[in-house]
Amino acid sequence: MNSNDHQQDRDSKQRDFGIFWALLPLIVMIGVMLYTVVALEQGPHIPLIVGTATAALVALKGGFKWKEIEEMMYKGIRLALPAVVIIILVGLIIGSWMGGGIVASMIYFGLQLLNPSYFLVAICLICAIASIAIGSSWSTMGTIGVAGMGIGMAMGISPGMVAGAVISGAYFGDKLSPLSDTTNLASGLTNTDLFDHIKHMLWTTIPALVIALGVYAFLGQNVSGNIDAETIATTASVMQESFLISPWLLLIPVLVIGMVAMKVPAIPALVVGAVLGFLSQLFVQGDTVTAALTALQEGYAIETGNALVDDLFNGGGLESMMYTVSMTIVAMTFGGILEYSGMLKSIMNQVMKLVRNTGSLIASTIGAAFITNATCAEQYISIVVPSRMFANTYRKMGLASKNLSRALEDGGTLTSVFIPWNTCGVFIFGTLGVGVVEYGPYALVNLLCPIISIIYAFTGFTIAKIDEGGGGTGGKQEPAEVRSELQHV
Template sequence: MDEKKITKQYGAIAFLPLIIFLGLYIGSGLYFTHQGAEDAFSQFPRHVALLIGIGIALLMNRTMKLDEKIEVFSKNAGNSGVMLIGLIYLLAGGFQGAANVMGGVDSVVNFGLSFIPPALLIPGVFLMSSFIATSIGTSMGTIAAMAPIAIGVSAKADINVAIACAAVLGGAYFGDNLSIISDTTISATKGVGCEMKDKFKMNFFIALPAAIVAMIIYGMVGGIGQIEGDLSYSFIKIIPYIVVLVTAMMGFNVAGVLFIGIIMSGIIGLGTNSVTILEFVQAIGSGMEGMMSITVLAILVSGLIGLIKHYGGIEWLIEKITSKIKDRKGAEYGIGILAGLLSVSLVNNTIAIIISAPIAKEIGLKFKIAPKRIASLLDIFACALLSMCPHDGGMLIVTGLAGVSPIEVLQYAIYPIALIISTIITIQFGLLSTAEEKEYKKSLKAS
């Protein structure tokens, strides 16, 4: 079969199945949002929208037999990288469920809140949200845990509740962006082929200045308050989170690390009589079930992207993007904007990263951008832009609980703005470049 012929024949049209999927999912979500429906973006299941897109892809290219197209889809959907992503997703869900049922989340929250001084209430809320999100690997879970506390404290202390909401959101996305068990981190690192510890370091040095700036400003405008109530915690129940974070940072296999975290959570839970064996097993199952949807989605999207690539779509897109890009800076901006716009459109940073990662990887290869750099850009832009959307799930939670409008909260969206600025600075001045990237830049100057 003549691959060049296929590329020439399809080009941009190869993306029609993906456009149909996005159109159905986003369009229905916006429609039901306008109608005031609850869980608007769940009314038309994304898996069904994706299945329709896959069906369109299989109907394209009549020069290929259906069996051949299904073979291309299956090889890409079931490649080792995608299967590893799925395994890590499920283990991460199992660990979250196991650690939560034995009281780990409550202990993490109360441990952090116990050390927040009254004069630094809002910076403390940001820091606590960051700590929790990094530990448990989910911004939504962090927001659900911290928002009621932050809102209650701000009400008692007569502090602007919108600032408290913004601090919760900023901290949650900061931690989620760094966490090695976050689905966004898993998708970004495995999607472009880099180690989680390398991506963590890259992300950390970009995000840390933004976090420091955010906490300083929150300290200046946040006011003074006092956290009251029962803040009891058990440090032993925090240990599984610490072990998972430290061992993953040391370069241990993440799947193995998460499995150890699950076992440790069970031993501690049973040893402290916090959970029965049946409750422990059921919690693991519930956590894995919670990640099943995104696992299946990742598999199906990978298969669809494989067909699009086979039809010449990826090659066409890279040629179009790179024809407008004159240098490595432009390539990095292009990668970030691609992930950010998809995240805002899909209202889901994980799906945005899953879709954009293979495209970003190809662009990175052309411009010699290190995989850890690509993974960081994907995760940063997908998280930062989504966190400033009025229709983001986290925003809807905090504004619903606090009774304020998204516009009020967005006035204090200090962290995501600082993060974007920090990222732009690293791109513009070529900071945090690897040795290979520096050598590539020298070769360009020499030529």
């Protein structure tokens, strides 16, 4: 079955829901989420389960059988399985790299080389370069981002600021990398040449990065005056006493990043990183096999008497990611019912009614992608669903497809980090240890790109017409990876 046949088969099983019934599960979930998370300060899992139960009841009312609803949930979970595997591997890497002294070496040399006044700028640019090279924001955050969090915390910088700078750099690079899966997906689904798509995104991502770096520089000047040099020196000294610090250990993250840059799939590259971290703990740090296995399973544990060092190096391991894995699975059951029942399509049809001109079309595309991120909790769906819904409208209005592909990225990929139950939001929480409320205001590239894109849409700046080039008349075959992705969705 090709991708178009699969799409038609899926659509034929969907129902038309009234907007009230389509929105009801989302309204219930958000209401319970606000009360549970904000008022009671509990986790988001139960509200998502309540939302899933509500969606299932609405689907039953709409004529679906329970067996069909179960299959919708399973389809949603299957879509998230690659992300679950990566989340688990990142947990293994963090545990083994902490135990192997790799993170300690990265933080130690980072403290020697980086000044607090420009640290936020530096970590953002480092993550951007790494992410362009390897095409993965997650891999960048799971390696360089973890070390960056440690350096920033040792300098006394707010974890939210550091995480925001890491996220901004990682997603900036991800969007402009020809190796990025979401970048290839957005260009392939819209029949846009990959490099036309990337060049068109420069108009939103470059201004967003420039503004972000300016803000980070300003913030750095303010925080640098509060940094205690003695605390940094003490932290570095305790790390030297607790770990064997060596620049040779830095070759391990360089190797992992190099493997991904050379198009080695992420999972084998991360496995190699975890194995090398395990061996480093055994043969460099001199720990026992039991201690190294414990770091992989339960996370690394250390007691130095220095609270900051203990906070930095107690963590990681497979078990530390189970919160993230469980929330990903629960969120995808909710998203699966909304997507495959037709509730999401009913919501999107109402969004389409807002389209009056180019500005409202692109703004609606960005809004629809964001809604999909919130309802289906997965950035891939936030690209796939709106791309199918808006493609014909862009053609009818004479707009080049690269406008659509850019809007999908600005509204879908970049905003996924602002939804706590989205796979991206839970990954960041599990990896960097910071929640959306803390890092959200500082993830400036992700915040600014959708805003800049909407401004361009209503002013007409950088908006290309079909006769101006930019691809998208529908003559190109979808690449194999896009067809494969569609078969999952």
